[in-house]
Amino acid sequence: MKRRNIITLCWISLATSLFFFFVFTDEKTVENFMLTIAISSMYSFVLGAGNGLLNDFLNKKIPWSEATTKRAIISIVSILIANIIMVYFCNYMNFVVFQKVATTEQYFSGKYNYINWFTINIALLISAFLHAKGFMEELKKTSKKEVVEQKLIAKSANAQFESLKNQLDPHFLFNSLNVLSSLIDENPKQAQKFTASMSKIYRYVLEQKDKELVTVEDELEFAKTYCELLKTRFEDSVGFDFDVKKEDYRKFVVPLSLQLLLENCIKHNFATSSKPLLIKIFSENDTLCIENNLQVREQIKESSGIGLSNIVQRYSLLTKKNVFIEKSEDYFKVKLPVISYKLNITNAIIEDDDKSYERAQKRVKEIKSFYGNLISYCIIIPFLIIINLMTSPDNIWFYLPMLGWGIGVVAHGMSVFAIGKRWEEKKIREILEKQNKR
Structure with a gap:
């Protein structure tokens, strides 16, 4: 990890520990303050650094610019699996090891499922932000590179054309x-x-x-x-x-x-x-x-x-x-x-590039729309869970919007990442290319 990211995580850990210590801790002792800092640091570094390292690893192995669809599918699957594992680990360390308010059997019996689900949504929010940020940075780099390449192509073609005319x-x-x-x-x-x-x-x-x-x-x-x-x-x-x-x-x-x-x-x-x-x-x-x-x-x-x-x-x-x-x-x-x-x-050289740019711009809007939908889901659903548990814990209703919206997010992701119309267009292009080669 970069030094700047480590410093950012340290500040986040300190800010969250101060918030939880002064708002939710009854006994404000040095021991409790240190415990709060330890727990906040654990969550910040495990979830933040874990998602950051996962994003960096995927950027190196499967860059957005080379395989957008493949990268998106692998990102969604990997962040779900990784965040579930990291959240269960952090909550286990928090409630069983640090605070000792539950045993291992109680923790895995389902008593802490709501807390785990809420924390998983927060972790997914962090991960979605990091992946969206990585995608936009990669897009900027690719766009700048393409602009430079097209300028060089245009200059080279002009020089070649002048040479022919001469x-x-x-x-x-x-x-x-x-x-x-x-x-x-x-x-x-x-x-x-x-x-x-x-x-x-x-x-x-x-x-x-x-x-x-x-x-x-x-x-x-x-x-x-x-x-x-x-x-x-x-x-x-x-x-x-x-x-x-x-x-x-x-x-x-x-x-x-x-x-x-x-x-x-x-x-x-x-x-x-x-x-x-x-x-x-x-x-x-x-x-x-x-x-x-x-x-x-x-x-x-x-x-x-x-x-x-x-x-x-x-x-x-x-x-x-x-x-x-x-x-x-x-x-x-x-x-x-x-x-x-x-x-x-x-x-003549740039005409096709303009059309490609328009298609790429449309593609970026679609992907940004999906990530916006995903981030909104990760923010709003946890709040609905909290409101449900605080107002009417005996009447669990949050799963209805959670499932309905979740299915919508999944369908949105499938439509954006090469399933549906894009899959049909891709197949049509493949068939036409095969026919042209004959």
Whole structure:
């Protein structure tokens, strides 16, 4: 135990001993005062320290954050058993050993059952408070840890996203300069036209590369300009067909995705006047598709793979929708998911966490409600017992609210800790997870 807790128990022992000595002790002698202190200290340290050590032990073995339901069930069972044993021990020492007002046979004959029950309720109150306090402390620690982790995830994802976007500048410039270099030898006039068009396109690259999403309309306009640039070089060897639905124009895609895919089509396929390369850009369900007839050229050196992998990674950071790739003997198709609303990368990462936080907040309220019910039960029922025994000891009625409310507390605990609707939800999730793995 911590030193602070030991000091607190000492003060509690002294305060309770003074109260019982001056209020309930007839003979106010030094001997009786010392006996009162000894009895108060025994109750304080056995019940207080016992419940505290039990709570610390459970915190180490079964933390609230790792197994809330399991911990709650084990806590309820263990505190009931532990407190019954500790109360019977303390009352036995008090009445049989210290005060010697009863024999062992009288104590266990049932004469002190009411006193034992009252003391057990007080002990349960102490234990419920300690466990509730431990739960709230664990919740605060877990919440702070999760906040720090989510901030780190968001920062890491932002850094990764920026790194991916920064690949676009040198990638586009390098490939464009390669095209320009070949045009200078083949057709100097076309090279001049290509240079003018390239400056316009590169301006768009600089403007859009820092954005996380752009409208399909903007991306299509840029793609058409880029296609004109390609037509400047390849003339009739390359054909383009745009058939995108108007309702998709206001949706979003990652910037420069079409440019990278168009570039890949040219890079990995040969194109001649007799066998032109046909590239189609069209809508299909909730995707923007880029398809070309397959005319694979032999690669002198291995491709860097920046284009397609860059798009896949950027989409994975922004949405759960996947980029699909289809390949057959005749065609190669890439499906880009279109996003119906604009978001940013931090919101995309934290969106699910907000929902998780709301569920966790609701869960905490339910658990706090249960502990409030339990603590109220532990406070009020003993007072009802005292009132019953003081006013009408021959007419025992306290067991009616004790049993009725007790059943309600048990039912409340069962509904909160994974029995009932939560059990059904848990089973549904397990079934869905199994189906997804198939």
